[in-house]
Amino acid sequence: MIKLPEDIDVSNKKPRDSRWNVFKCFDSYFNSTFPKVSSRFDLIHVNTYGLVYILNGTDKTKKPLLLTAHTDVVPVPENTIPRWTYPPFEGHFDGECVWGRGAEDCKNSLVAIFESLELLLGQGFTPKRTIVLGIGFDEEISGHHGAYHIGQYLLNRFGPDSIYLLLDEGGNISEDVYGSSFALPATGEKGYVDVFIKLATTGGHSSIPPSHTSIGIMAKIIDAIEDEPYEPQLIEENPYYKMLQCAAEHSESMDPKLRKNIRSMHLESSKKNVIKAIAENISSKYFISTSQAVDIIHGGLKINALPEEVVTEVNHRIIYGSSIGQIREKVLRAVRPVAKRFGLSIDAFGVRMEFGDSTPLGKVTLTTYDGLQTAPVTPIENNPTWKLLSGTIRHVFEDSKSAFNVNQKPIFVAPSIMSGNTDTRHYWNLTKNIYRFNPIRGDYSYNIHAIDERVHLDAHLETVAFFYDFVRNADQIR
Template identity: 45%
Template structure:
């Protein structure tokens, strides 16, 4: 899932051979973890009134003139609950939905479909985007396409299948009304490689697709072949039961999402843009956060409505060489160390604008939680309108890295190369600094801050500075800093979390969760949908021009704790009830969009 831009650092100028290219790993708050871990952090830290230091500090800094917001008004204005939507003519196809969710035979057959998909090793690496498309490493994608055709014959018969850039898949189900904008549903075929040194840590073989009656195990089971297979199952059942959509439905499956999506989703987006044009899609729904989390007596589903930006800063310092027996006061490695130290001593300032989806999520929780400390509740509810409340909330969010980097631009020195021999002065040292750009910042602002740090060090050591090919400070006899930015990605546009499109999506989720699957467990309480924020990036970054309605979420299971399902690690797995929820949801959602949407 998500992550997905990365940059390889070139070898130092004097290196005898290029170093192996390295993958930029997901940050701790990768797309699925983001929402859940934030909720979990707030559950175990902010909402625990047994923490004396927290309770007393909130009390001491609470201002009496801070506006006291009525909770009922907050629920109405800050976090209204979308009405539950029961599909029209539901009784006519209720048996099919019940079969999806509760029939043992269907469950086994569905598990076999996902298991078979997991068994096909559609791995990609950072090198994938540089390979010719006839490279043997792409052969598993051909096998995967054959598998889909075998398992979903009606989809292949009734929907138009198109192959984009050799292995990308686009399935189009033409609607009866061509004037309506198509609904775009996406997933990715590829998976991250298995680290075979960890094979003995897996409960089952990484590509077994083992089904134990409760979970399906294996690479891709939760990231995200479960979503892809779930979408295909939903379409197959809709066709089988005679449904014909009014609005065109498009399935788009890239094949290198785990390696930045350059040859997969990017090419598919260009293909769709050429055919349909700008702002041509009704909505786009991709992988992301999943399921429902129980917290403080309420139930929340957080849909990621935004993603942070991305920047790799590649910095190379070249200095004169020589014998290490007569060194200068500071070698290039020492100077670069000074720069790195300065970077880490000057983090980006946190900020929490009213449009940050994290604040929207927190205000939803504060509006409905019965157990949150009253002072904290008021601080959260006032944070979008009161400067003092906003500052207090930023202070608390900054106390833990689980939330700190949802309100600030990150900077991580991830790769460094320098020196070739112990008795030779290093003539070149290079680093890569990876940044995830905060919602109210930009790539250029991030670059300027890092370049500013660089200039301070250059002035101290009398070095030249070049930034993206522009000379900022002339090279000197002491050396030169060369700063090149790579893979820049601006902050994603924030999708709306109100209005008809949102209400239909959330209302459909509520019906599946509340009426069909978890009714008794929810104790009659609603599932409350909130906006959410991701620090990682998904394939959605290529589709911004096609729609403003982009949501990163997949139906899943109900839980009271955080579980990543081994994504990108050992023992990747998916709770199979969550997979069935995907199938049932999209079986209903397609119908609901046709029945209840008035948007063109």
């Protein structure tokens, strides 16, 4: 499947655009590779390249199980291809690993879902619970053409709160969480918003420049934004709160002071100590902080012409306890003194501001698109779907014999949070039981979204085993 080069970034183009044609090949691939799935499941094409597979169960009183994945991958920049050990779309197997773009995100899970179902059907499996597969094709660019339409189709067909459980990509199994092994299904997801900052000024010849060109002024704005990072915060709604509590109880090598503070987070002083410790580590900091990243800037056309317009885009991933409104306020707080200093007016998300009586020398426009608040958190207390997921994880990755489990180390299952966003954003109204989990050991999947992305074959086989057991176990639960 890695040989199918479905790297695409045309978020403003509809699926009828010819650049989406790379996704035509998936029908024939699934039909030829998984004939039992293709013959038993009904296939519905949604918005051209979205795929919904449905196998009706024999017990109509049971809510359907929904498994989701996506066929698209992030692009491979042309200038990085020589740095790959093997070509990124060759799907090379070296005897241990499958190499290529999308090997981990998310062809491992996508193929494993089909492989497990093909095996089950070949063994005569007839489900009581309806099984639904939702395969998007633009998850890497927010899923507006794929998962959004799949979600609407499923909502129209089954209704709101009609799905028993949704399992999508997400956290994996970490072999070293304070010295112990933890599976970390995400029961929540950070919010998202991009802020666009456009600065328009008078142009001119670069031989007679002002003291600060529009690019220089934008640099001041960027400095102001980056000089004020978001304060970390940890509220009980954040799934990471429960993850820390679980780690404090079960991890082998957590610092004793941190363990003590986590156990007493009901005290404000202890919580502050926990926040300070977590925020000092870049790998955990953004589980309790809103992130801001100035990712795009463009402006200027010629070396001898003053730039008349400069645009900067700032990406934000919003933590529980914050909001899109607070992001807007913070960006405006950074922009306002710069605009005042240089005599610029501001259009702040539709509200105009001017400073002084003189005619503004330019204009700063702030806008946001496609904002997403933090996701509803899946409850885990007394929730049979959590017991189903955690029990299956422990059976496959802890109890079963595999190349990676010779020591039979215990695996603890704790809720966590996705710092990025997944296609689940389009399925919120289908179920309250949404889990984001890649059933793979993190130490054996490498370089997601990067050069030499690859997955160990034995780790992939564990993923297949997980879906095989998970589908069977879900079928037995009332």
